[in-house]
Amino acid sequence: MSKASLAPALRGSQSPATRLGGLAVLTALLALAAIMLLPDGGWLLALAALAVWAAAWALTATMARLQPKSPAAGRALAIAIPLTFGVTLLFLWECVVRGLNVPPVLLPPPSAIAATIVSSAGLLFADFVQTFLKAVIAGYVLGCGAGFLTALLVDRSPFLKRGLLPIGNLVSALPIVGVAPIMVMWFGFDWPSKAAVVVVMTFFPMLVNTVAGLAASSAMERDLMRTYAASHGQTLFKLRLPAALPFIFNALKINATLALIGAIVAEFFGTPIVGMGFRISAEIGRMNTPMVWAEITVAALVGSLSYGAIALIERRATFWHPSVRKG
Amino acid sequence: MLLVCRRQQILGTSPRMTAFRRVRPVSSFPHPPLTFSSLPATVGDAVARRQGNRKGPAISASPAIAEPSAGIGYAGPVGRFLRRRAEGRTIPVIAVCLAILGLWYCAAIGVNWATETDKLARAGDYSTLNAVAATWSAERPVLPVPHQIVAEVWKTVFEVRPTSPRSLLFHAWVTLSSTLLGFLFGSALGVLLAVGILFSRTLDKSLMPWVVISQTIPILAIAPMIIVVLNSMGVQGLLPKAFISTYLSFFPVTVGMVKGLRSPDRMLIDLMHSYSANSLQTLVKLRFPASLPFLFTSMKVAVAASLVGAIVGELPTGAVAGLGARLLAGSYYGQTIQIWSALVMASLMAAVLVWLVGLCERAALRRQGMLR
Missing domain, CATH: 1.10.3720.10 (MetI-like)
Structure with missing residues (x-):
């Protein structure tokens, strides 16, 4: 999916589902970019992390505004929203710690914790x-x-x-x-x-x-x-x-x-x-x-x-x- | 008005009702609520007592004037005073406290017996009375008795200069300052976060579940790490401990405050709406005053939590200063009396802090007219 086809989806003229899908894909793409930038670090990574955060926030906001009809969908949403938030937070933590070269003694990245x-x-x-x-x-x-x-x-x-x-x-x-x-x-x-x-x-x-x-x-x-x-x-x-x-x-x-x-x-x-x-x-x-x-x-x-x-x-x-x- | 009422019917429960649902004791068990149950509890009890439940305890205060045997056994002002206190809480509480003290002294005999009689036997002959006296005045008892603890507290509070590290007041102040600082930060942060959650649906849906989950995890385990890591960055003394207290106290305040800010029911919010109040005005003039009881309840929890945080925060730096340091030093050197006196001081501090918050609560509620 190219950026061009994403643009109308992001403008919000489509149904919420399309918008949600577009935002999810955008967040994933940005996250992928940030992961590729991880080894280098530097300001480009910081920028990518910021972009991921903005996209994920928009995604969460869209999900929060949804009003699901079936109770099952409501329950799924009630789990999905905090989960997205948590994963975004972990991802930002990883990016910030590795991008800014924070010594692991102060704050280890989540990946290091998981490895431990x-x-x-x-x-x-x-x-x-x-x-x-x-x-x-x-x-x-x-x-x-x-x-x-x-x-x-x-x-x-x-x-x-x-x-x-x-x-x-x-x-x-x-x-x-x-x-x-x-x-x-x-x-x-x-x-x-x-x-x-x-x-x-x-x-x-x-x-x-x-x-x-x-x-x-x-x-x-x-x-x-x-x-x-x-x-x-x-x-x-x-x-x-x-x-x-x-x-x-x-x-x-x-x-x-x-x-x-x-x-x-x-x-x-x-x-x-x-x-x-x-x-x-x-x-x-x-x-x-x-x-x-x-x-x-x-x-x-x-x-x-x-x-x-x-x-x-x-x-x-x-x-x-x-x-x-x-x- | 009719419209509002109907809206409320359609909406079903108001937020206030859902807030109280969990704590409200069951009224509809095992049969659906009758109109009777809408009477205040004391009235119900009184009726129940008169309807043949007379053998049961009369927990509610004044007995009915026209009851049989009313006025019999009038024992003058002293007797009346004593009976009122017994029906209230003063005498029962004092009796239970005395019972605990008595048990404590007995337990001290049993627990300290072996070591003390050993010492006495080595020194020569001893009588039982001597041995009992020895268990109550040992230098390093397994279980010190209350008067030893009181004496130690008295000695370290009043007979030592408050600035010297031998003074309990010095250590208490070290702990208290970081407790208060952390509590203030934590409460402010909690209120801010609650307002954020109130206004932002996204925050509510995404952050609130994590705040609730964080109540179920042992956050205190993180304390040593915060202290040591901040210490390695050169931040020492008050701030790291205050940070832990902040961390511990802001969760309960957030949860309580969100509940409180949502407590005004639909009618009141609609009223604000019909006054054309904007959301900030609604917040300041309706939601914030309505949230005060919730805020104070959670602040009582928070102040106790931040004291625990400050005490635990003093452990990993090695016994330097503070009540936690006293506990640790006492456990290193087997100074049981010192441990107990630090514990008594910490308990006193907690009781006073909670009492002070309660005092503020009463003042605020009285100002609002919620209390007489």
Whole structure:
């Protein structure tokens, strides 16, 4: 496709689909030009990168203005737009770093990070096992479980509820990661100390949310259970716990992020020679930034995937909730 | 007016409703909402209590005057004061705090017992009472007891010049300054980005998903790298830490602010439209005031996050100054009391910062007439 045939497409006189296709092709062509210029660098590359950015921005804007008719197309668009944006950003990062000869110690290009991920996949996997599969999972299950059970107990006593809730709310604002050095002293360098930090970090959000959730069912509904002569346990399992599920899942989602942060930061205070936090602090000491970025990429992936998994379970479990059900 | 109403019906839900949907507890479970449920919760509770739920806890404050046994057990002003506090939150909170303190002292006996009795046994004979006293006054206990921590905080805050590196105030100020700087930058950046997202559909569709995703990743992991890389470029001291705090605090502010700027419902925006207000005027006179509650809520999250960022940012440079440095130095040399006192100071700071934001929130909302 030559530039001449692109021109009318870009003027916007055609249908949005034509315009979209034209812009996509233009962006791809410019990106190709920029890639060919990459080895040389210099101002020509900067110009090409700028052109790619402008074209990609126009493409994103066109896509954002589309109003798809079918819901499937809408969903595809909702993924395609941020994806285009992200890929453009990565591409610009690559061009700027290689074009301006930024030293890789400061900011490695994405290609170098990707290469590091591939070449040291074994090491990254070992860190993942140590930090996530051992420390985070154990701490997360224990912390959330303990918070949940405590909430069930506290719920029986209004006095405790009034006393613990303000404290729980206060604690959730405190920098709890600070207990990491204490836990490392108590439980040693290996993963149990990290799991302990995660337990402390995840306990209070779960407690506060579950207690709030158990109060979520309305008085009418509880009265209905009473007219059925339901016992405390029956009311709990058939009415109050299902009604509390959105709150509990909210805590689970908050905790998914907190747990990973807790485990990684705790590893800054001392670990055996494996683990995500250890790798980050050790490799940055050797100024091996691509490896640090690779580790951060893995952490980001793990964080958003575990969050996504919990969100998925939430959609299945709370299908009746207004924010999930359709119509 | 009719037209507006119909438009609202056609549009279905207003943005405000969608904003609240996720947090709103379920009202329609397991049966569709009745007209009854539109009553305020306290009224519903009171009715429920009177309808035979009397055994259940009376959580809402004042009991009805005409209830049976009302007025019986009148115990004078002191008794009334105590009962009101017990029905409120003061006495329960104090009781829970005391229980925690008691547990703490007991735990300290158990945890410190082995090391301390060992020491005492080497020195000679000892009684149980001596051993308990020793577990509460050890120099490097496994678990220091509260009064030791309070004494350490008192000593390092009031008995040392605030300018010396032995003073906790000195370290707290180092952390606080970068926290505040980062928080201010982060909030400003977050508000700006939210306004950008509000006005640009492209930004909304392309950038907003990434902002939301970034909430789910452990951004804090990036802190050591920022510190070390900026350090190698010659940027030291306050700025790198403030940068981390900025980074951590601007995401929640952006998300909350976008929600808040979209919170005015269709009617109000149409009203602005019929006044022929342009989008800037709508922003300043309607959207921004309406977003304040959202802004303050997210700023509370942000200020706590930026404090954590500042503390973690102090770790990789090696214990130089700041509360994070105190934590690290304490863990190097096994100074448990120092770790705990730094932790207490950090917690105090977080509580005060969140409280200050809450104070600003109340002032702003009162000015708007949203609060009495």
